[in-house]
Amino acid sequence: MKKFIAAIILILLGSAACASEPAKNFCGATDNMLSADYWIEHTKRARQTILTLEETAALSRKIKDTPGTHCTDILAYPAILPRSLILQKMKSFSTRPQGRRYIGAAEAGEGFWRRVEENADTGAVKETEMIRFGVAVKNGLIKTLPCEEPLYSGADDILFDMNVESAVKIWEPLAVLHESADGEYFFVESPCCAGWIKKDGVALTDKKTLKELAARDFYVVTGSRVTTDIRTSEPEAGRREFFMGTKLPAADGAVSVGGVSTAFSRGVLVPERGVNGSLRAVAERIPLGAELSHGYLPYTQANVIRQAFKMLGERYGWGGTYGSRDCSAFIRDIYLTFGIELPRNSLQQALTPAERTDAAKLTAAEREKLLAGSPAGTLVQMPGHIMLYLGTIKGKPYIIHSVYALAPSDAGGADGVTVLNCVAVTDMEMRRRNGSRIIDNIANINIIR
Template sequence: MLKPDHLSADFWLAKVADPDRLLLTGAQISTRNSETFARQPEMTRLADLPASFTAAQLADIIDNASASAKQQRFYANGQPVTATQWQHYRQNLNTDAVQPANPVRFALVVKRTDLRSMPTEDRVHNEQMALDLDRFQETALFPGEPVAVLHQSHDANWLLVQNYHYTGWVQAADVATGSRQQVLEYSEQTPFLLVTGARAYTSYTPAVPAISELLLDMGTRLPLLTTDDTGHNVNGQNPHASYIVKLPLRSADGSLAFTPALIARQQDVRVGYLPYTPANVLQQAFKFLGDRYGWGHDYDSRDCTGFIIEIYRSFGLLMPRNSGQQGEGSYGQNIRFSAQSSQHEKLAAISKASAGDLIYRPGHVMLYLGEDNGEPFVIHSVHELAYFSYKESYKASDKASGDASDKVSGQNADATPELYQGILNGVAVTPLTPLRLSADSSYLDKIYALKSLR
């Protein structure tokens, strides 16, 4: 069913009427974001945070960010996480240090870093022992991203931080703390350079190792500088063939400083957000094709929701982090399905969807591409893969007679379905209807929402 042509954005764009039409203007995107923040309780404008949290408020935030697992967890060697080890993790939450009033501090992220549910680098897994899925891993933070700092771990190596759509623990060495005004103004500065490739890198510089070949993911936004700000020698290089960006830098005491850095013009970047068009949505999605799956942005990569978030962040559109929050969220235009909705009803709705719309089943989101020969296709970042394969079997009498002509023609063959279950572990284009969760349940059975952000 899958053909090489399906692996090209151009194949799907040829099916789109007026692929370069503007879906939303910049002002409309800003309005849409405001509506999303107003509707989705898991999203927070950092500028709206209070100056401090009470003890009860902060304790509740810590409990929600670092809730104990309801199922047994295991280390990669198969050993279960013991009660003593859980106690050690929970002691590092440092809840005894919560004060009657807990000031909110602010910081900028200085390098791509993990955001975790526990203040530890230990990796733990569920009983299926899928080692690619670290259950302490939640998401990632990116260079230049503003965060609110709410608390510190007992060992002082971790900070509990909140960004615009998630709260978790980040290594203290990967953020630099500044004033509320410094941090929030930096995140709004214009003009800015936007990373439009799956990834880009700052130029190599021995002068400032912390910003040398720094990894930048799609959607990363950095303020632009000019030679009027920096002169014509930036870290030992003339910037005439590069963009000059302003990067946050962590001082020895953890405080925030800034430094110029170069990004070569041959990198996949642009000034300002991409126009929000069908062509740009699909082209952004296909820049990730073949990338390794990364649960919670692990492996310097992305999972299903991270994939979607980074595509839409290229246009300035913001959304919740988890697939359930997205699919069940009221923002955008939504079509809902119940447990009683038939496959026919779902397929009819999908056939009317537009390329770039989002399809949700529990725990997963896919970006709709269109139909080919009546089959809907999606692009998504997916870990597991299951589908029915069919092998021909023949009657015993045919085997005994050695009737080769019948075997070739298949006249006496019966199609025997066998469930294939394996690992895809990457960003892939797939037909939708063959995808299975089990022998008794398909993706189509479990689809509960279609979402359009037009």
């Protein structure tokens, strides 16, 4: 009888233990893991400064000076370039790609490609070109080719436009190298990529003005996105939207902007395109309640986590389409708030000259051990994707990332794949379409310090 009662007690205790264990969703995360505070509480030295402002600036310079990162210091860009160098830069942006491309359900035909190549107009590049400079006056897209048609690698694969290189933020400086034959596009280099941008999204200026603007007191957008008010005088213009990481020059003190007092707001400068395409900076106000930092945020693990969770659940957007972020833009925007200018693409981010470990030949157990000793915010890269490490709970590493589709750990291959299409917190047991786990695919682990 005593043995029977003891057995019953053990069963009840086991049931109580199971009941107290938080339930996990199919990504392996419990409800409490969906809070930044949870991960900060589980992070050692979470509020300790990792790099000072001087050190983050030095790291950004080092990234720009490292070949292969595709990061460019526009303020140090040459005033003149020879034709040969411009054509080299334009090579993959002026000719048809190797693989097939589809416009909707139909394959792009010879007539389309001829029109695009003619519009690139590489024959018009002079032996020596004077480089023009400008800034983005609105959030937009930098295209691979000088055309508006979306180009898919598969018929009607509308979520993945191969004609998109990257998003560009308001105030991003640009070097203008060439103009399309139809006069609609500039071929530009931005701080993190090259490609074609619509001319109406660019205001031209000179390098001296760019340097003066860069030297001004500034604010950084720390929310996922913030907006201005609608101006009484221009209601049709709507609100301006600024994405995380946007650097906004501070405006000189004004008692009001657009008929609204600045006593409870921050005055910033925003760029506009004049009639002749030249830059003019106008004062705008952003309410004090908006998520803006006066200068860069301190680079701490706690701040990395908080910045990441501000985008939790936001939809995935390949290259910046749908006004959203893909995996590498998610990472880059977080680090921009600390003044660290990472490369645009996932592989280049993984190879950033920081504290990188080549994890390709490590076992899953070795990777897990390495991550367990790494700080929150460590970059974890596998072919075609990059993730942000959060921490290890009960021996299991967790990540936050902007991801399209994965399968839970107990599923196999494409049959179990679920479209997430958003920023998600997941374990690393989740599987790819081929059935392999995330942890089994890790190629690089990079601590940004």
